[in-house]
Amino acid sequence: MALHSHQSRLPLATWARRLSQPTLFAAGQDWDAIRVGADIGVRAVRFLEASGTPVGPVLHDQGSGQAYFLTPPGTAQRWQQDQTHALGEGSWVVLAPPGWEDGLLRWVCDPADGPAYTAACDLTVALAFATNAEARR
Known part of the structure; x- marks a missing residue:
C-alpha cells in the first residue's frame, strides 16, 4: 500500500538535462536535499519501494558514505529528524547525470x-x- 501516491511521473528535471x-x-530552488548515512538511506529507499511509494532521486556518495534524497x-526549513542533515538555500550538492555509475557517485534511484x-x-x-532497523542490528 502506497503511503502517498499523489505524485505523477514528471519529465526529466531541468537540472538533469544535458x-x-x-x-x-x-x-x-528546484529541490532541497536530505543527507543521511548511506546504509540508512538505502534501507529507507527499499522501505519506500516495498510500500509502493514514489521515490525521487537518491544519490549515494560512496566516498563520504552518505546518501542524498x-x-x-x-x-x-522545517526538517527535523535525528541522524539527518537538511540542505536547503545556501547549501550546495554535487549531482551526477542520470545513469551515472562511474567514480564515487552512483544513483540509488x-x-x-x-x-x-x-x-x-x-x-x-x-x-x-x-x-x-539499524538500531536493532
Whole structure:
C-alpha cells in the first residue's frame, strides 16, 4: 500500500538535462536535499519501494558514505529528524547525470526513473523505519 501516491511521473528535471558529468548545484530552488548515512538511506529507499511509494532521486556518495534524497523546495526549513542533515538555500550538492555509475557517485534511484523528488512526509516515515532497523542490528 502506497503511503502517498499523489505524485505523477514528471519529465526529466531541468537540472538533469544535458548534464554530462557531476556538477555542483545550489539547493533550495528546484529541490532541497536530505543527507543521511548511506546504509540508512538505502534501507529507507527499499522501505519506500516495498510500500509502493514514489521515490525521487537518491544519490549515494560512496566516498563520504552518505546518501542524498532530493525533496521539494522548502523541506529543509522545517526538517527535523535525528541522524539527518537538511540542505536547503545556501547549501550546495554535487549531482551526477542520470545513469551515472562511474567514480564515487552512483544513483540509488535515478532521476530519469521516477518523480522529481521524494515527499518529505514519506521520507520521514521511511527514515524512522530505517533508523529503527539499524538500531536493532
